[in-house]
Amino acid sequence: SQEEFESVLAVNVVGVFLGIQAAIEPMRDAGGGSIVNISSVNGFVGVPNHAAYTTSKFGSRGLTKAAAVELGPLGIRVNSIHPGVIDTQFNDIPELEDIDWESITAGLPLGRSGSPLEIARLAAFLCSDESSYSTGSEFIADGGILASP
Secondary structure (H helix, E strand, C coil): CHHHHHHHHHHHHHHHHHHHHHHHHHHHHHCCEEEEEECCHHHCCCCCCCHHHHHHHHHHHHHHHHHHHHHHHHCEEEEEEEECCECCHHHHCHHHCCCCHHHHHHCCCCCCCECHHHHHHHHHHHHCHHHCCCCCCEEEECCCHHHCC
16 A cells, blocks of 8 residues: 555655764764665565565665765765575564575575674674775675576
8 A cells, every 4th residue: 555655665765864864963073984774685676566665675775875975075984785585583474474485595595594693794894994985885695696597
C-alpha cells in the first residue's frame, strides 16, 4: 500500500537524511569526521515484491553520494555499506519464514551468510583514518551475491 511504501521510505531514506543532518554540526566543529550509512545489496538490483525496500535502498545510495559531495569541503566523509545476507534475528521474522536461507547462502561464492561482526569491522575501517581518501563510495559485503549470475 502507499502507506507501507511511505513508511519504508521514512525509515530508510528520511532516517538516513536525519542521521547525516544530526552529525554535520559536531563533525564540522571537530574539523571533520566519517559518516557510514548502512544500505543493502537491494540498492543495486530490483527485487520482486520488495519495491519499497529496493527503492529506499537506491535512495540511500544517492543520498550518501550527495552528502559526500556537499560535506567533503568540511572534512566530512560519507560512505555506505551494502550487506547481503547477514545472519541476524531479522531473518527469523514471520514475513520471511518461507525463505530458505541455507539454499540462498549455499549458492553464494563464499557459500555462507555474513555476520554482524563482519559488517561492524567494515564500518570501523570506514570510520578510521585508514580510509581517509574514501568518500561517496559504496562498500559491498555480500559474499559475492552481486558478482554471481
